[in-house]
Amino acid sequence: MTDRRYEGKVVLVTGAAAGIGRGVAERLATEGATLALGDVQGDRLEALARDLEAQHGIRALAIRYDAGDADSCRSLVDQTIAAFGKLDVLMNIAGILAWGHFTETDDATWQRLMRINLDGVFYVTRHAMPHLIATKGAIINTSSTSGLTGHPYYVAYGATKGALIMFSKALAVEYVKQGVRVNVICPGAIETEITKDVPHPEGIDNELWHRIFPKAGVSGTSQDMAAAYAYLASEEARYVTGAVLSVDGGMTAG
Numbered sequence: 001m002t003d004r005r006y007e008g009k010v011v012l013v014t015g016a017a018a019g020i021g022r023g024v025a026e027r028l029a030t031e032g033a034t035l036a037l038g039d040v041q042g043d044r045l046e047a048l049a050r051d052l053e054a055q056h057g058i059r060a061l062a063i064r065y066d067a068g069d070a071d072s073c074r075s076l077v078d079q080t081i082a083a084f085g086k087l088d089v090l091m092n093i094a095g096i097l098a099w100g101h102f103t104e105t106d107d108a109t110w111q112r113l114m115r116i117n118l119d120g121v122f123y124v125t126r127h128a129m130p131h132l133i134a135t136k137g138a139i140i141n142t143s144s145t146s147g148l149t150g151h152p153y154y155v156a157y158g159a160t161k162g163a164l165i166m167f168s169k170a171l172a173v174e175y176v177k178q179g180v181r182v183n184v185i186c187p188g189a190i191e192t193e194i195t196k197d198v199p200h201p202e203g204i205d206n207e208l209w210h211r212i213f214p215k216a217g218v219s220g221t222s223q224d225m226a227a228a229y230a231y232l233a234s235e236e237a238r239y240v241t242g243a244v245l246s247v248d249g250g251m252t253a254g
Contacts, residue, residue, distance in 0.1 A: 004032030005234050010084045012077070014067065014124060015094030017041040017048060019192035020142070023222025024091060024229045029056040031230060036080035036087075038063045039094065059084070067094040067120030068112070077127040087131040089233045090139045092121045095160075100201040102155045110156050117160035121167070129180070136179030138233045141168045143186045145212070145248050152208040153201055161186075165244055172242035181241040183232045188248025191219040212251060220249055 006028055013028070015021035017039035025037055029052040039045045042064035049060035061083050066072040080087055095117045098109050121141060132139065146154045147161030168184035175182065228247045231237055246252050 004030075005236075006031040006033035006230075008032075008034075009088040010034045010036065010080070010086055011089040011091060011233070012036040012038065012080050012087060012124075012128065013091045013093060014038040014065075014076070014120075015142075017044040019093075020187065020190060020222050020225045020229075021091075021093040022048065023226040024093060025052065025060075027223070027226035027230050029058050029060070032056075032058060033089075034058060034084055035060040036063060036076075036084065037061065038065050038076045040064065040066055067124075068115035070119075070123045073120060073123035074127045076124060077131070081131060086135055087128055088135045088137045090125065090128045090132060090137070091229060091233065092124060092139070092141045093229075094120060095142060098157055099153045101153065101203070104201075105156050113156050113160050117157070118163055118167075121164060125171070129175070132180050133175070133178045138181040138237075139168075139171065139183070140229055140232050141182070141184040143168075143184050143244070145186050145188045145246060145251050148186055148244070148246065148252050149212070151212050153204060168244075169242050176241060181237070183237075183240060183243045183245065185225070185228055185232065186244060186246045186248065186252075187220070187225055188246065188251040189219040190225060191221055218249065220247065 011028055011033045013021055013025050016025045016037035025035055037045055037049055045062040049062040052060045063076050063079050065076040098113055141164050143164045144161040146158035147165050151158055165184055168182050172182040225247055228245055
């Protein structure tokens with residue numbers, strides 16, 4: 001059985017209704033965390049919160065929010081503090097995926113990716129930071145291997161994820177003396193609903209596409225990712241800040 005190393009810790013997980021976010025929420029529940037769960041999918045989120053409370057004897061609050069709206073992001077943090085009185089860990093996992101030929105990327109797709117993947121992290125983190133300073137807490141942001149290396153057909157998505165890496169590093173330096181640790185995880189090919197639901201664009205170059213496949217030959221799972229998030233936000237990683245951790249089956253190894 002997993003040690004309850006998050007007993008007494010309040011953790012806010014965005015994008016918690018499905019995929020990596022759900023896997024992280026489930027993992028942290030086994031470790032005793034008090035959870036604030038944010039997502040736009042309100043019904044699924046409420047069902048998850050009920051299940052986690054019943055199965056693990058923890059407190060879990062479902063908060064429906066829009067990652068692309070500044071007021072909604074502020075309300076997400078405010079509701080967390082109102083319910084639990086503090087915030088120890090922020091896990092920014094909410095995001096969307098879009099891919100296709102660069103010249104076919106329209107303005108709306110570009111702007112929506114920027115708004116949800118980048119602006120949303122900025123809004124939530126800015127409002128959460130004073131509370132994290134008070135607890136000497138931790139932030140885990142979610143980039144992608146697309147933010148580390150050039151992935152064909154992911155230009156707009158990769159731009160948001162590359163920006164998140166420097167956002168995280170700069171925060172880590174600025175707040176190190178206040179005791180807030182900031183790290184970023186770069187998932188590779190992870191089997192989730194978001195990856196299954198996005199259709200492949202027509203006319204792709206298969207040679208280019210296969211260059212970014214994981215060296216392990218298989219996709220990872222949300223459980224693989226959850227283990228990394230749980231470590232980086234824990235006291236076991238107290239000396240780790242400003243790190244970029246790739247969990248990608250060797251995709252970026254060379």
